[in-house]
Amino acid sequence: MKLLRILDSSGDRVIHFDDTEAKAQARAQAQALFTRMLASGSTAFKVNRGEGRPDEKVNDFSALDQETIIVPRVGGG
């Protein structure tokens, strides 16, 4: 099971999906959301990757690991 964690005012919103047929709809929704958020300026990072692998920025939905954080668009404060 993979998850997208989208930072928002509630703390974060989590969407679970995987590559099985049973989760095809969830996966499609996750991919649509991922694509839309990155298009609007959000940035995604693969985190908690295990085996000492560092976090990594990711732009490709098919390259997501187990857990991905989506950071909303940022700007100067």
Added chain:
Amino acid sequence: MRGLVQRLTGHGEGETRTLEPWLTFPWGTPHPAEPALLNWSEPNALDGSGAAEARARTLLLRLLAPDQREELERRDCFTVSVPGRGRFAILPRRTLNVLDLDNGECYCCITAVEVPLWDLMLAQKLLLENDPEQFFAVANHPSEFLFGSMGRNGTARRQRGMGRPPGAAPRIPG
């Protein structure tokens, strides 16, 4: 006319914060809106109340490296190493909270959507460690705002940072 820079006072424990004169510089004029800022409140950085803040802090603690987690638990802030730029502290507040430990300069980078403070700190960590170009491209960096004190002659004791080219070694190791 001398410009005026003010700083926040208080202990971050929910009080109404005030601004007091801090540094003066021999250029510019005070912004006309400054008097209105003399009494203002900001959401308490260390409020920690509410499910969202608790959830965000739990997430941040889980995703920090062990040494960063220890720093956060001890001091409510943590440091990150930025490739080619040295070490930065991420402080528990919403503005000017990313501090270059090498030269004392502050950066301000916030999310377009309001998120809990601990999520903001997580976002800043992820950007600084993995996409620093984006962070520094958008962050505000008021170069006159120094993390230091006044010298006898009215000038800041710490010199304004001159910046370092990407890839340069940090002047303060580790």
